[in-house]
Amino acid sequence: MNVDLILFIGIGLVAVISAISMLASQNAIYSALFLVINFITIATLFLLMNAAFIAMVQITVYAGAIMVLFLFVIMLLGAERLQPTGSMPWQLPVAVLLGVVLIAEVVFALFHDASNAAQGLSGNVTQGFGSPTSIGLILFDQYLVPFEITSILLLVGMIGAIVITRGRGKENR
Amino acid sequence: MNVPLNYLLALSGVLFAIGVVGVLVRRNAIVIFMSIELMLNSANLAFIAFARSFAPAAEALRGHVLVFFVIAVAAAEVAVGLALIVVIFRTKKSIDVDQVSSLKG
Amino acid sequence: MLSSEIVGGSGLFSIAPLIIAFPILGLLINLIFGRRSNERFVGIVASSAIGLAFVVAVTQFVALLGQPEGVSVHVADWITIADFSVPWSLKVDTLSATMMLMVTGVSTLIHIYAIGYMHDDVRFQGDPGRFTRFFIFFNLFVAAMMILVTANNFLMMFVGWEGVGLCSYLLIGFWYEKGADGIGNAVAGKKAFVTNRIGDFGFLIAMFLIFGAVGSLQFDEVFHWAHEHGLANEGVITAITLFLLLGATGKSAQIPLYVWLPDAMAGPTPVSALIHAATMVTAGIYMIARNQALFAVSEFSSSLVAIVGGATALFAATIAVAQFDIKKVLAYSTISQLGFMLAAVGIGAQVASMFHLVTHAFFKALLFLSAGSVILGIEHGHHHLEHDSHGGDEPFDPNDMRNMGGLRSRMKTTFWVYLIGALALSGVPPFAGFFSKDEILADAVQENTLVYILLAVAAFFTAFYMGRQILMVFFGAARSEAAEHAPENPPLITIPLSLLAFGAVIGGALNLPGLHSLTDWIEHTLHVHVSEFNLQVAAISTGLALLAIGLAWLIYGRKPLTRGQADPLRKWLGPIFVGMENKWWVDEIYNAIIIRPYIALAAFLADVVDWRFWHDWFHDTVLARSFRLGTQWLSSGFDAHVIDGAVNGLGSLTKGAAARLRLVQTGYVRNYALALFVGVLLILSYFLFV
Numbered sequence A: 001m002n003v004d005l006i007l008f009i010g011i012g013l014v015a016v017i018s019a020i021s022m023l024a025s026q027n028a029i030y031s032a033l034f035l036v037i038n039f040i041t042i043a044t045l046f047l048l049m050n051a052a053f054i055a056m057v058q059i060t061v062y063a064g065a066i067m068v069l070f071l072f073v074i075m076l077l078g079a080e081r082l083q084p085t086g087s088m089p090w091q092l093p094v095a096v097l098l099g100v101v102l103i104a105e106v107v108f109a110l111f112h113d114a115s116n117a118a119q120g121l122s123g124n125v126t127q128g129f130g131s132p133t134s135i136g137l138i139l140f141d142q143y144l145v146p147f148e149i150t151s152i153l154l155l156v157g158m159i160g161a162i163v164i165t166r167g168r169g170k171e172n173r
Numbered sequence B: 001m002n003v004p005l006n007y008l009l010a011l012s013g014v015l016f017a018i019g020v021v022g023v024l025v026r027r028n029a030i031v032i033f034m035s036i037e038l039m040l041n042s043a044n045l046a047f048i049a050f051a052r053s054f055a056p057a058a059e060a061l062r063g064h065v066l067v068f069f070v071i072a073v074a075a076a077e078v079a080v081g082l083a084l085i086v087v088i089f090r091t092k093k094s095i096d097v098d099q100v101s102s103l104k105g
Numbered sequence C: 001m002l003s004s005e006i007v008g009g010s011g012l013f014s015i016a017p018l019i020i021a022f023p024i025l026g027l028l029i030n031l032i033f034g035r036r037s038n039e040r041f042v043g044i045v046a047s048s049a050i051g052l053a054f055v056v057a058v059t060q061f062v063a064l065l066g067q068p069e070g071v072s073v074h075v076a077d078w079i080t081i082a083d084f085s086v087p088w089s090l091k092v093d094t095l096s097a098t099m100m101l102m103v104t105g106v107s108t109l110i111h112i113y114a115i116g117y118m119h120d121d122v123r124f125q126g127d128p129g130r131f132t133r134f135f136i137f138f139n140l141f142v143a144a145m146m147i148l149v150t151a152n153n154f155l156m157m158f159v160g161w162e163g164v165g166l167c168s169y170l171l172i173g174f175w176y177e178k179g180a181d182g183i184g185n186a187v188a189g190k191k192a193f194v195t196n197r198i199g200d201f202g203f204l205i206a207m208f209l210i211f212g213a214v215g216s217l218q219f220d221e222v223f224h225w226a227h228e229h230g231l232a233n234e235g236v237i238t239a240i241t242l243f244l245l246l247g248a249t250g251k252s253a254q255i256p257l258y259v260w261l262p263d264a265m266a267g268p269t270p271v272s273a274l275i276h277a278a279t280m281v282t283a284g285i286y287m288i289a290r291n292q293a294l295f296a297v298s299e300f301s302s303s304l305v306a307i308v309g310g311a312t313a314l315f316a317a318t319i320a321v322a323q324f325d326i327k328k329v330l331a332y333s334t335i336s337q338l339g340f341m342l343a344a345v346g347i348g349a350q351v352a353s354m355f356h357l358v359t360h361a362f363f364k365a366l367l368f369l370s371a372g373s374v375i376l377g378i379e380h381g382h383h384h385l386e387h388d389s390h391g392g393d394e395p396f397d398p399n400d401m402r403n404m405g406g407l408r409s410r411m412k413t414t415f416w417v418y419l420i421g422a423l424a425l426s427g428v429p430p431f432a433g434f435f436s437k438d439e440i441l442a443d444a445v446q447e448n449t450l451v452y453i454l455l456a457v458a459a460f461f462t463a464f465y466m467g468r469q470i471l472m473v474f475f476g477a478a479r480s481e482a483a484e485h486a487p488e489n490p491p492l493i494t495i496p497l498s499l500l501a502f503g504a505v506i507g508g509a510l511n512l513p514g515l516h517s518l519t520d521w522i523e524h525t526l527h528v529h530v531s532e533f534n535l536q537v538a539a540i541s542t543g544l545a546l547l548a549i550g551l552a553w554l555i556y557g558r559k560p561l562t563r564g565q566a567d568p569l570r571k572w573l574g575p576i577f578v579g580m581e582n583k584w585w586v587d588e589i590y591n592a593i594i595i596r597p598y599i600a601l602a603a604f605l606a607d608v609v610d611w612r613f614w615h616d617w618f619h620d621t622v623l624a625r626s627f628r629l630g631t632q633w634l635s636s637g638f639d640a641h642v643i644d645g646a647v648n649g650l651g652s653l654t655k656g657a658a659a660r661l662r663l664v665q666t667g668y669v670r671n672y673a674l675a676l677f678v679g680v681l682l683i684l685s686y687f688l689f690v
Helices: A003-024 A028-048 A052-077 A091-111 A132-139 A144-166 B005-025 B029-054 B058-092 C011-015 C018-036 C039-066 C094-125 C128-150 C154-172 C184-214 C219-229 C231-251 C260-266 C269-278 C282-290 C292-297 C299-321 C326-346 C350-388 C412-426 C432-447 C449-474 C491-511 C517-523 C535-557 C568-573 C575-581 C583-662 C669-689
Strands: C071-081 C084-092
Touching (some): A003 B005, A003 B029, A052 B029, A052 B058, C011 C071, C094 C128, C094 C350, C128 C269, C154 C260, C184 C231, C184 C260, C219 C231, C269 C350, C299 C326, C299 C575, C299 C583, C350 C491, C350 C517, C412 C491, C412 C535
16 A cells, blocks of 8 residues: 555546536536536546646646537526426436446456456656657558548537537528 | 456446436436446556556557547537537427437337 | 850951941931931931942851851940950851841831831821931931841840840830820830830849859850850859840830830831831840840750740730730730740740741831821821811821721732732741741640640731731721711832732742751751651641631631721620730739839838938038038137137237337437447457366
């Protein structure tokens, strides 16, 4: 039991609780905010795993841009609450059960074979592991094509979002 | 961080399961979307954990690159998906997915 | 001394089948071409056919002179089943040759006579178109008779037996629309056919018994068997011969089945002459003579044959005494003479019987044809009268002897030939009938006294009624105007009569007591004994005949009957005469005892059993209703419920399943996601645990 483990357990707990809270919250704004907390905890874990660049990207893009977009749309649609309907009451217990089954299976898959249980993240890292420099070196070298395609993808997404919400010219308010 | 890899992967799995339950249980379309983002995030966590476990090998940074792309694609996906929800809201006046049941047999 | 079997003929024998083929050819030609040609053509074709058959018979006779044992000429196979074989084979031996010659010879003369006779008759009856049909039937008859005579097995003989019966029926009812009440002739034909049928039934049963006992129907094999095993099977042979006797009484008009012959006089005179005097009726005698081997074994049957023959001879002779129809007298005379022949075969005198058969054919045909000539003359006279005078309205019967008389001067040739025939029949020497009848009597004296007495008394009556007939027809004064004007007939009629008369005169030469040529001839085929000439018997029979003729002259000749006078015998014999005149009421007895109950039974069976029970009740009610119920159940009960139920059930099953499965499509996205998730878990568990 070392400090890292205690730290990990604490951060892990925060992440799980915030995720469950996001799930359970009736107010969509609260769910979004809980998700932001979750993202920040994940970013912390990234940092602890020497993934500095990715942690920053996570906070900047995910927690900063995507969640803000979510909040914008929630407030645009005024859809923070929904009328409760009684349809399909059996869906909740079944889903929870299946989720538990999934967790059990994952745990089983990970821990039933005791040989790799003790493998830790104890490898030495180089000085610039996870820094923007090192990632950029690989990104623009080996993975240039996916990078360019991703840029086109982002362009398409942008245009798509505009086109979809624009609808037909005449019916636009 | 000197934590066994399996613990990180277990955490990832738990977060993933919570995301799945969220997709199945919530009726609010935006919350379902958020659960999907949670699932993506748990996958990212797993990737970074694996990348750290392979360090100091040169291929270890592949995980980071992949996560980078995942985040980029997730951003695009969120943009389009929310646009769709907005459009549907205009017609249905509601973002309850149970209302989108025209395919009912 | 039985004829040996030589399969296949040699030389002249091989043309034997022509004796059947020629008459058939003649009838076919007349059948196809007869309508379009004239009477002369038809008559010539028919007579020539029989004439050629006579020529063939002569050739067979000549061939047999060189080979007297006889042969079997095989023509074709008919029935062949394992060991049982019935072929179309002709048995040419001395016995069948005798019959062949007699039948074809007399037939030829009668055919020629019939050309002239039918020429007049079809005009008298009013249907000239029927001339051809007569000759077709006539030729058919001769063909069938030839089959009967030349058969070498019982079945082929039966074919001919039935064939002559058929032709007899066709020819008796030739004028089917005439006769009493417009159907009299047809009724007579029917009576002949039915009575014959009863005899045929006997013949059939006999054939079945023969087949059962011997296993074959061919004469030679059957007689051989009778020779070998006869004494051991006397019971069976007695049964066979009794049934054969039944057949013979039918065909040869003996007691109890003789009743058809007098009625058969309804046919034209040539028919009576040929079929009912000379040929068909002798078939029964021939058949019994042929089966000597069987009758010799059974004493009982032989004596019964003789008794039946003798009784019939006397019985029929008594009836003939009181008949007034010229042809009926001759008919009963035929029955009586057949009785003589049957009695002869019964006592074992086959030769005497065949001798009498041949001579009787000559003079009985002669008598019938002459009677026909007389009737024709009377008809011409009547016709003559009708034209001139006012004409009485009573129906005129040309056959009735009471309307005749004094024809001696007007129809000379007819008178002379008729006289010769009558003397021959009466048994006056030196005519043919004397020798043949005397031989029978001589044999009867030795074998069976009762039969001799019966036959002798019958001979007395024979001479009496023939004398009566001659005196009534030809002597005295004419008793009707028709008789006064009756003309003689043309040569086409009189020439055959003269030829037959010639045969009646010299026929006795066939088997003169010293020469006994016929006995020697028949000896090759049958067991015979030479009958000695018995002077006593001859003298007695001649004396009886002359006595009878004298008696007739006393009653009918001294004071000839005048117009409308009753027969003197009626006064003297009283009720006996009435009985004789009414044929001893045999027909009426048969009608009451047999025919009426039979018809009543038939009516009962037809109306009640067949119609009301079978048809109305069983058929309509039971069968039809149950069928209808059955089909109704099938259609509404089974088909509607079971079959339709299965088919519809399948449909509703599919509908139900579809309706239930449809509910899976809820339309909710979350459900689909749940389904996805469940699938993922299943796959995951599969990879983890399997």
